Amino acid sequence: MSKLPTAAVIGLGSMGWGAAVSLLRAGITTQGVDIREDVLEAFAAKGGDSHACVSDACAGADVVLIFVVNGEQAEDVLFGAGGAVAAAKQGTVFVTCVTMEPSRAVDLAQRIEAAGMLAIDGPVSGGSAKALTGEMTIMAAGRAEAFDAAEACLDAIATKVYRLGDEAGKGSQVKMINQLLAGVHIAAAAEAMTLGAKIGLDLGMLHEVIQECAGNSWMFGNRGAHIVEGDYTPHSAVDIFVKDLGIVTGEADTHPVPLSETALALFKEASAAGMGREDDAAVAKLLATKGGITLPGMA
Secondary structure (H helix, E strand, C coil): CCCCCCEEEECCCHHHHHHHHHHHHCCCCEEEECCCHHHHHHHHHCCCEEECCHHHHHCCCCEEEECCCCHHHHHHHHHCCCCHHHHCCCCCEEEECCCCCHHHHHHHHHHHHHCCCEEEECCEECHHHHHHCCCEEEEEEECHHHHHHHHHHHHHHEEEEEECCCCCCHHHHHHHHHHHHHHHHHHHHHHHHHHHHHCCCCHHHHHHHHCCCCCCCHHHHHHHHHHHHCCCCCCCEHHHHHHHHHHHHHHHCCCCCHHHHHHHHHHHHHHHHHHCCCEHHHHHHHHHHHHCCCCCCCC
8 A cells, every 4th residue: 555645735614624624534644724723723633733834734745735715815825925835845746726717727837837846726616515525526637647646635535536637727617617607506596586485485395396397406406405594604605606706707708608797796796785704695685685575594
C-alpha cells in the first residue's frame, strides 16, 4: 500500500469543512486553515491540525485544497502575503475547489505551475451534506501527474471525479454552467411555490406532487423543502448566487443569457433586502412580500 499524502484544506466553510473531515476519516493527515477560532477548535477536536496561518499549514502538505469563497480570496491565499504557493514544497498539488471565473482559473493554474507546483482546476458540487459524507462531485482539469498525486485525497472527498482534460479552466467552465442551471432552478422554484401559496394551495402537498411530475428539478425538491419548512439556515446563501450568476453573465460576454440575468436580478434584490446570508431559497420570501403573502418562517 502506498503512503497516504498529507493534505491541507484552506477554508473550513460548509464545503471545506466536509472535505477536511472526509480526509481525516480516510486516514489522511490534514491541516485545516480558517480565520474563525471556534471552527479551528472544532477541527482540532475532530483530530485535525488547525492553523490560522496559511503558510504554516501548507509547508509540509503534499496536496492543498482551496475552499475559500471566491476567486479573489483564492488568489490572495495562493499568492498574497504569507501565501500557500511560496510556503509549499516543490511538486505540491494545488486543487482550486472554488467557483470562480474560468479565465481566472486558467491564470491561477498557470502561475501555480510556473512556481514549480502542480495544479488542478477542480470546483465541486453536492452541497454541505454530501461534502460531509465525502460524496461530492468534482469537475476537474489538470495534468495526469497532478491527478495521480492527489488521487487519495480526491477519492476521500468525492464519489465522482470528472476528468475534463489537461487544460485548466474546463472544470470551472462546467461548474459555471451548473451554477447557471442551479440559480435559475432556485428562482423558478421560489416563483412556483409562492404562486402556489398565492392561489391557496397547501405548500407541502404542492411540493410532494411536483416532485413526481415533469416540472420537478433537484433544486425544486431540495429548496422547495426549505420553503415548506420556513427554514432558511444558510446551507448555500443568497450571496453565493449573486457571485455565481455574476460569473455566468460576465463570462457569457455577448452570448444571450436572459434567464441568468433575470435570476441574478432576483438574488441581488434579495441580498439588498437583507437576505444575503440566508439560504438561497430566501428569494421566495422576497417574492412573497411582493405578492402580499406570508410563507412559513416569515413574521
